Amino acid sequence: MFEQITTEKTILKIINFNGWYDQKQILKNINMDMFKNKISAIIGPSGCGKTTLLRSINRINDEIPDYRASGEIIYDGKNIYDKDIDITMLRKKIGMVFQKPVPFPMSIYENVAFGLKIHGLKDKRRIDEIVRLALKRAALWDEVKDELNKPARNLSGGQQQRLCIARALAVDPEILLLDEPTSALDPIATQKIENLIEHLSEDYSIIIVTHNLAQATRISDYMYFMYQGELIEWGPTRNMVRNPKKQLTEDYLNGRIS
Ligand SMILES: Nc1ncnc2c1ncn2[C@@H]1O[C@H](COP(=O)(O)OP(=O)(O)OP(=O)(O)O)[C@@H](O)[C@H]1O
Numbered sequence: 001m002f003e004q005i006t007t008e009k010t011i012l013k014i015i016n017f018n019g020w021y022d023q024k025q026i027l028k029n030i031n032m033d034m035f036k037n038k039i040s041a042i043i044g045p046s047g048c049g050k051t052t053l054l055r056s057i058n059r060i061n062d063e064i065p066d067y068r069a070s071g072e073i074i075y076d077g078k079n080i081y082d083k084d085i086d087i088t089m090l091r092k093k094i095g096m097v098f099q100k101p102v103p104f105p106m107s108i109y110e111n112v113a114f115g116l117k118i119h120g121l122k123d124k125r126r127i128d129e130i131v132r133l134a135l136k137r138a139a140l141w142d143e144v145k146d147e148l149n150k151p152a153r154n155l156s157g158g159q160q161q162r163l164c165i166a167r168a169l170a171v172d173p174e175i176l177l178l179d180e181p182t183s184a185l186d187p188i189a190t191q192k193i194e195n196l197i198e199h200l201s202e203d204y205s206i207i208i209v210t211h212n213l214a215q216a217t218r219i220s221d222y223m224y225f226m227y228q229g230e231l232i233e234w235g236p237t238r239n240m241v242r243n244p245k246k247q248l249t250e251d252y253l254n255g256r257i258s
Contacts, residue, residue, distance in 0.1 A: 158189025
């Protein structure tokens with residue numbers, strides 16, 4: 001249905017993908033490509049399946065007992081739904097940041113080092129270095145460098161969200177999934193995260209779910225518009241905003257459906 005419209009490097013290919021909670025089909029034959037070092041925004045009205053799709057990309061939705069999926073998501077030459085996929089490795093390469101920042105009840109340092117220890121890294125100096133780099137990349141280092149041993153819960157909401165981004169970055173992902181990462185934040189903290197996301201796309205491929213159309217338009221390179229479980233249209237953000245091909249997309253972009 002959609003042609004390859006770019007020469008960008010494809011990082012993820014979703015093919016005939018369906019998802020159900022119990023008997024109810026939520027994702028309906030989704031086909032889309034996502035691209036390396038680009039910001040891809042999944043948009044659409046509440047309940048259209050954005051979060052379910054995002055959570056299917058690193059198989060975290062497998063943890064919901066009633067959830068079932070069919071179809072393929074090709075990453076690094078393999079279908080991530082193949083039986084022999086190592087889920088821990090998959091989630092290392094495809095990290096996720098959730099809507100509400102949820103730091104673990106431990107220090108700032110321990111939060112960022114957590115995943116490294118799970119993956120078996122023991123060298124303290126190496127861990128220190130990675131923690132520092134991850135906090136720098138998440139634009140948090142300057143604010144926390146003198147209080148790394150303080151509880152992460154003392155940070156502001158925006159700082160906590162950047163800490164969660166640092167935690168995801170520490171294990172060296174290739175793709176970052178962001179589920180409404182600014183919806184719990186004030187405008188200034190939101191602006192900082194948006195700037196950070198744009199900066200991070202130089203090194204990572206970012207897939208963001210947002211109900212904030214202005215945000216998607218501001219920061220994304222590609223937009224994917226979903227409606228009632230179907231992917232209606234996708235393409236470069238500028239083209240889609242200026243010249244949507246489907247009436248439904250136009251109606252959504254103009255605020256006629258919400
Ligand atoms: N754990 C679950 N069990 C059953 N149904 C669910 C579950 N999670 C979500 N749903 C349903 O699946 C549909 C899609 O939900 P999803 O959260 O993916 O949509 P969304 O587009 O991200 O919505 P929003 O913008 O409101 O977050 C909704 O009808 C929702 O009620």
